[in-house]
Amino acid sequence: MSDANRTMNRLVLGLVGVVLFALAALAGWPAVTGQPLPGLSLLAEGLDRLGLTGARGIWIGVAVLTVLSLLAVIWILTRIRRHEPVIIDDEDVIVDGTIVRDLLQGELAAAPEVAAVSATVHRRGRRGATRVLHVRVQVRPRADLPSTLERLTAAVAALDATLGTRVPLVLHLTTGVRSALARARRVT
Numbered sequence: 189m190s191d192a193n194r195t196m197n198r199l200v201l202g203l204v205g206v207v208l209f210a211l212a213a214l215a216g217w218p219a220v221t222g223q224p225l226p227g228l229s230l231l232a233e234g235l236d237r238l239g240l241t242g243a244r245g246i247w248i249g250v251a252v253l254t255v256l257s258l259l260a261v262i263w264i265l266t267r268i269r270r271h272e273p274v275i276i277d278d279e280d281v282i283v284d285g286t287i288v289r290d291l292l293q294g295e296l297a298a299a300p301e302v303a304a305v306s307a308t309v310h311r312r313g314r315r316g317a318t319r320v321l322h323v324r325v326q327v328r329p330r331a332d333l334p335s336t337l338e339r340l341t342a343a344v345a346a347l348d349a350t351l352g353t354r355v356p357l358v359l360h361l362t363t364g365v366r367s368a369l370a371r372a373r374r375v376t
Contacts, residue, residue, distance in 0.1 A: 212253035295343035301331035321357035
């Protein structure tokens with residue numbers, strides 16, 4: 189899921205939550221004022237037929253809408269991507285994700301087509317059993333992708349040799365405003 193889709197998803201879910209909270213407040217209006225809401229006489233007649241009249245029916249409606257709102261908020265909060273600072277956590281060795289990022293930046297510092305390197309650690313798999321390094325490399329527009337991939341492969345091999353183990357990772361090559369506006373690097 190891209191950042192734009194994720195943002196739109198959060199906005200829609202937030203809007204649904206606000207609407208549900210507003211409906212809960214509207215449902216509580218008669219209990220506070222003692223008068224039904226204007227224009228909702230059909231709803232009042234339906235509640236009378238069900239036997240949910242007066243404060244009892246209103247409080248049941250408020251409770252249902254509040255529970256639905258809380259479930260929506262809980263669902264939103266459980267969908268937040270969890271970042272993990274540690275990529276390797278053996279008994280004797282703990283390697284932080286920023287160290288891996290710095291190692292990759294050092295390997296790719298001489299590459300003129302690379303504008304920036306970032307790395308985050310995510311938990312993947314069943315119950316987050318596997319830690320995966322997500323490396324985002326911003327390349328300049330019209331960069332030579334085969335040579336960039338060769339440099340990245342060499343940088344990952346150097347990373348594995350430095351750490352003494354293969355790190356599960358995902359490489360993400362991207363361009364954007366930052367890479368387009370970055371100053372050109374001179375390699376002498």
